[in-house]
Amino acid sequence: MKPIVREYLDTLSGLSPLSPQTRELLLNCISTRTISKGELLLEHGEVCKHIYYVDKGLMRIFYYKDKRDITEWFAGDKQFLFSVRSYFEETPSKLIIEALEDSEVILLSKEKQEVLIKTNLEVANLMIKAFSYSLILSQKRMESIQFESAKERYVSLMEQQPEIIHKAPLQYIASFLGITQETLSRIRSKI
Amino acid sequence: MKPIVREYLDTLSGLSPLSPQTRELLLNCISTRTISKGELLLEHGEVCKHIYYVDKGLMRIFYYKDKRDITEWFAGDKQFLFSVRSYFEETPSKLIIEALEDSEVILLSKEKQEVLIKTNLEVANLMIKAFSYSLILSQKRMESIQFESAKERYVSLMEQQPEIIHKAPLQYIASFLGITQETLSRIRSKI
């Protein structure tokens, strides 16, 4: 077993305890992918069939709104990501996932995981934890967008995910914050 | 068993199949509460220990930001709601839940539900579905807030939850949309 897969299973165990037997079962749901800067992990129109985990690197999840590219989320080292609506509703994804750096990603197959949760309590409890955690993140992001000014959101981002500020181009950060790049540039110059 | 509890169990079964035995077990996690207009279902600072289901009525979830009252969500007939972060993180809730009408609410105890999911696969799968569904809702709301104008958000609300427009005071709708009541009033007058 690759060391990064072992570490990944450890991470999952950290969410909810997993016995050696269950870890063995999960191995069968897991694959890894090396992806180069600029490549897509999930294309527009594709159904999202995995939950991704960025072992190392930086991914961006975005979509097009009126031909304009809008960043919805960044995921750096040791973070999970997936196209929520496509994954659950099994519909073509409007969201696109691209690598902003050469990255190493671990994929958890939805199909296989869904077979497991029907029979394995540990995996079921793991998924409950995973989705709960996603829900908290989504909630935090919602609160941030709804009632912070552009400047406050930028400051929050600097505090919470400083690596994004350094690694991602300004235009991506701007759309993530829900503002134009000009506005972000001006905010930046005043800090 | 009260008929509304039976219907509630049917609703849950609709999310993920539940055997008669499991329904019996869930009964022990369920309580009901009648709540009058203006009363609070969850107070500020209280830890949210239930997932609520509005059998009949209308609830509002809100918080105070700089002494200003901000509506985060409405839940009408047959909808679920809870204070996400307080529930999962078991922290004092910043969110307050109040009844905008006399309502009938069903409560699902977190404590008892968490015991069940450790041993019962059906309940575990039910919770997975429930949280997945919440995650989709949260995601949709996020998309709406992030990249629709105030006017678009108002139109979406009219389409998706028209009863809110009729039942809730304008000021609550305005903060839910992330705008001031004056702006909403002006948007309204132009439609």
Next chain:
DNA sequence: CATTCCATTTGACATTTGTCAAAAAAAGCA
């Protein structure tokens, strides 16, 4: 029915953010 209390609307003006164009800076490539 009159009065009081809120909720809503309107007006005038301020602030924030967006748009478009151009300049400057940085990054990529021959």
Next chain:
DNA sequence: TGCTTTTTTTGACAAATGTCAAATGGAATG
């Protein structure tokens, strides 16, 4: 290194939304 392309910054102005104050309207109450 020098050239080209892309990204970021800056300026001028427009549009959207916020703020504050006052006017209006409606509901509740004595």
